[in-house]
Amino acid sequence: MDWIKYERNYKKEALKVHMSEFKIKRNLYYAKKLFDRNLPIIYDTIHFAKLVGITVDYIYRVSNRSNNFYRHFIIPKRNGSKRNISEPLPNLKKIQEWILHNILYERTPHPVAKAFVPGVSIKDNVKFHRRQKKVLKLDISNFFHSIKREQIYLLFNEMGYNEQLSMVLSRICTLQGFLPQGAPTSPMLSNLVFYRIDEEIVKFCIENKIRYTRYADDMTFSGEFNEKRIIGYVNTTVKAYNFTLNFSKTRLYKEHQRQLVTGIVVNRKPQLPINYRNKIRQSMYYIKKFGVREHLKKKGIPYIEKGPYLKRLEGMIGYCLFINPKDSEIREYQDQLQNNLE
Secondary structure, three states, X not given: OOHHHHHHHHHHHXXXXXXXXXXXXXXXXXXXXXXXXXXXXXXXXXXXXXXXXXXXXHHHHHHHOHHHHEEEEEEEOOOOOEEEEEEEOHHHHHHHHHHHHHOHHHOOOOOOEOOOOOOOOHHHHHHHHOOOOEEEEEEEOOOHHHOEHHHHHHHHHHHOOXXXXXXXXXXXXXXXXXXXXXXXOHHHHHHHHOHHHHHXXXXXXXXXXXXXXXXXXXXXXXXXXXXXXHHHHHHHHHHOOOOOEOHHHOEEEEOOOOOEEOOEEOOOOOEOOHHHHHHHHHHHHHHHHHOHHHHHHHHOOOHHHHHHHHHHHHHHHHHHHHHOOOOHHHHHHXXXXXXXXX
């Protein structure tokens, strides 16, 4: 979009509705700040509703009673605990996805943030920590729920949106006053809110020659260091921003131990843990020995579930090869499995 053209067209349309010269100048001053930041120009809630294609009445109802626009359910976590998910209903999800793609993706998280960033994967998180003397993992408690509506309001306001619109946007993106786990906007908003903390920790790490990345609530440090000093510094820093560390999840891996970063072994080359790879080896061994039908029968899986079972196995193999494309053993399993999928 060309600013000169936008300014000319805006003045032309504003004069048609007899807008005062003062208001035209004020609105264009506001719009120019957003334009310079490559953000969509939005003047108020009515304008926002038109851009999103949702009635303004719906947007006001969502912002006033957001709990009515979510469905809540629980999913199991790998460690056996449970995760509460709040999924927005279709129209609210449409609004949040518009905000994500048109506003939030125009902002850049700190380079150390490796989760929820387009074009960045879990491999980018682990590659910084290969072949290090020590690897330290710290976890942030209740990550999304620690980020309050006031922080989201300030984020939109600092981008350049006016107070009224920033309040509406913050209400659309929060549930009961904090970021809901399940909303498409929550991951990117968490990265943007955490930017200042990442920046402070990076300065500390540069001064002390420590490597640092963050994958959502999972903070990883590697190198030669005094781990108590890092833990103390990070704990003090995140507390200043109303976050807390979950000390029960703190892990220190030394050079001769299996060093894990977001579930991936990094001692030498990135590799998935042996138990993950053994599950693939075992399944492929029995499929080759007995055939798919007999293998499923021994596992107590109805043959009608053959397709989903093989697809899950294919996904596990694909993830292995994504992490380490040169794994010849897993590549061979992929070729064998393909014959059973055809």
